[in-house]
Amino acid sequence: MEGFFQALAAGLLIGAVYGLMCVGLGLIFGVMRVINFAHGDFMMLGMYAAFYLFTAAGIQALFGNTVGPFVAILLAGPVLAVFGYFVHLALISRVSGTRTASLEGEGHYAQLILTLGIALILQNGGLIVFGSVLASIRTPLSSSAWELVPFFDISIFLNKARSIDAIVSLAIMILLSLLITRTRIGKSLRAAADNPTAATYMGIDVDRAHRIAFALGCGITAIAGGLLATNYPFHPFVGLEYVIVMYAGVVLGGMGSIIGAFWGGMTIGLVQQMSTLILPTQLQNAAIFAVFLLIIFFRPQGFFGRMVERT
Amino acid sequence: MLRIEGLSAGYSAKPVLNDVSINVGAGQFVAIVGPNGAGKTTLFKTISGIVKPSGGEITFDGIDLLAVPPPQRAHLGIAHVPEGRQVFPSLTVMENLEMGAMTESGRRDWQANIERIFEWLPVLKERRNQFAGTMSGGQQQMLAIGRGLASSPKLLMLDEPSMGLAPSTADFIFERLIDIRRQSGLTMLLVEQRVAEALESADHGYVLEAGHVVLEGNNDTLRADDRVRKAYLGM
Numbered sequence: 201m202e203g204f205f206q207a208l209a210a211g212l213l214i215g216a217v218y219g220l221m222c223v224g225l226g227l228i229f230g231v232m233r234v235i236n237f238a239h240g241d242f243m244m245l246g247m248y249a250a251f252y253l254f255t256a257a258g259i260q261a262l263f264g265n266t267v268g269p270f271v272a273i274l275l276a277g278p279v280l281a282v283f284g285y286f287v288h289l290a291l292i293s294r295v296s297g298t299r300t301a302s303l304e305g306e307g308h309y310a311q312l313i314l315t316l317g318i319a320l321i322l323q324n325g326g327l328i329v330f331g332s333v334l335a336s337i338r339t340p341l342s343s344s345a346w347e348l349v350p351f352f353d354i355s356i357f358l359n360k361a362r363s364i365d366a367i368v369s370l371a372i373m374i375l376l377s378l379l380i381t382r383t384r385i386g387k388s389l390r391a392a393a394d395n396p397t398a399a400t401y402m403g404i405d406v407d408r409a410h411r412i413a414f415a416l417g418c419g420i421t422a423i424a425g426g427l428l429a430t431n432y433p434f435h436p437f438v439g440l441e442y443v444i445v446m447y448a449g450v451v452l453g454g455m456g457s458i459i460g461a462f463w464g465g466m467t468i469g470l471v472q473q474m475s476t477l478i479l480p481t482q483l484q485n486a487a488i489f490a491v492f493l494l495i496i497f498f499r500p501q502g503f504f505g506r507m508v509e510r511t
Numbered sequence: 512m513l514r515i516e517g518l519s520a521g522y523s524a525k526p527v528l529n530d531v532s533i534n535v536g537a538g539q540f541v542a543i544v545g546p547n548g549a550g551k552t553t554l555f556k557t558i559s560g561i562v563k564p565s566g567g568e569i570t571f572d573g574i575d576l577l578a579v580p581p582p583q584r585a586h587l588g589i590a591h592v593p594e595g596r597q598v599f600p601s602l603t604v605m606e607n608l609e610m611g612a613m614t615e616s617g618r619r620d621w622q623a624n625i626e627r628i629f630e631w632l633p634v635l636k637e638r639r640n641q642f643a644g645t646m647s648g649g650q651q652q653m654l655a656i657g658r659g660l661a662s663s664p665k666l667l668m669l670d671e672p673s674m675g676l677a678p679s680t681a682d683f684i685f686e687r688l689i690d691i692r693r694q695s696g697l698t699m700l701l702v703e704q705r706v707a708e709a710l711e712s713a714d715h716g717y718v719l720e721a722g723h724v725v726l727e728g729n730n731d732t733l734r735a736d737d738r739v740r741k742a743y744l745g746m
Contacts, residue, residue, distance in 0.1 A: 384609070399599075404613055405582040
């Protein structure tokens with residue numbers, strides 16, 4: 201019984217970070233309808249950005265070992281958002297948005313090749329620049345825990361770093377959903393996603409909306425990556441390990457639903473941690489995809505996907 | 512206000528529009544009628560910049576419209592109520608109207624505009640928190656019109672507002688449009704297949720067939736024309 205609650209808590213904590221990671225990708229897919237294979241590698245860059253901001257940019261000296269990593273992780277978001285903004289401006293915008301009308305297969309083939317190419321360049325470029333040694337952003341909090349006693353005879357240990365990771369993820373998620381649902385810019389992103397042509401008639405610059413979505417998506421996933429790095433070491437090819445989980449989360453949440461991607465990621469975190477109760481750890485990822493297939497079998501549109509014709 | 516001069520446009524080598532010239536004066540209500548495939552929607556898409564013309568000129572308020580990037584055209588005061596309504600299905604009615612008001616003038620006049628829109632199209636007020644995708648075709652058409660009006664346009668372009676609607680709903684929407692025009696004095700450009708209704712209320716009409724303007728004139732001239740009577744009015 202104690203094991204069950206312990207796994208549930210661990211699943212919720214990691215699930216919140218996975219959720220945030222998936223939301224970054226879900227935002228890009230939802231608004232732009234571009235399958236970004238390089239998203240895991242943008243996350244890898246986010247991890248290294250947080251790492252170097254912490255160690256080399258003086259944040260460690262300024263904020264110390266406990267608070268410092270989280271400051272660096274939060275700053276990695278804007279850094280990757282700017283990077284994503286220019287990647288979209290220079291490359292992605294050439295095969296997406298208003299350009300798709302003149303491309304074969306609505307630009308999807310070109311998008312596939314381009315994002316795969318970007319992924320390869322980032323992975324191998326990362327290997328040259330960062331080297332192959334494992335890096336990590338460990339804090340003293342990564343190896344200490346709070347003890348929680350929800351019932352009189354059960355106690356659960358919450359890793360402090362992971363708990364803060366989850367809280368940061370939730371806070372960013374809340375800010376993002378406020379941005380998407382309440383602000384003019386968020387509404388215009390949704391309008392551009394719903395119907396790019398009609399959005400143009402309204403005076404919305406669809407390519408600019410896509411650029412904002414891409415930058416935001418990169419920044420959000422970079423923060424999620426930094427948070428994961430407080431507990432998991434990383435290397436230039438780490439994106440490959442996560443990009444599949446990201447896509448599974450986005451599909452589970454419902455393609456096109458930004459909030460859904462969060463719950464998709466949460467589900468994956470829960471399944472991953474809960475599966476350790478009955479399966480050996482090596483089968484964690486197999487369990488994720490078994491549950492994934494099961495859910496998709498009964499609900500092909502995902503949790504929040506709608507089976508409506510797009511007008 | 513809107514001058515189209517010798518416009519040719521299309522999607523491939525064969526043009527859909529061929530040397531089309533149309534003039535809309537300030538405060539006028541101009542109707543363009545014609546059969547399916549005549550190029551009416553392509554004409555609107557060219558004005559909005561979704562289709563690139565192969566020749567000719569469009570000037571709006573003295574500005575060379577073809578030099579203005581498509582998303583900027585709404586900001587000049589052109590509201591396009593597109594064929595098939597094209598509301599934003601996952602946005603609420605209110606959010607759809609807010610999207611209409613993305614223009615500077617739309618933002619400035621938001622309060623006054625929204626009151627007038629709700630007065631003209633009360634169903635939008637009743638359903639303001641409903642998702643646009645869950646509304647009926649007639650309600651979506653009213654929303655598309657409201658969304659166009661929310662931008663405080665100088666020119667309202669309506670592409671077949673009666674398409675796919677029950678005749679009684681289409682009649683209602685036509686009456687509303689005429690009320691709106693009478694009360695606001697707004698310049699309107701209407702494309703329509705319901706020729707009799709369109710010509711009845713318009714100041715000036717054009718007949719577009721196979722990409723050419725075959726006839727133009729005020730409503731009496733057109734309705735007196737034998738070809739229009741035979742082909743469109745069934746007389």
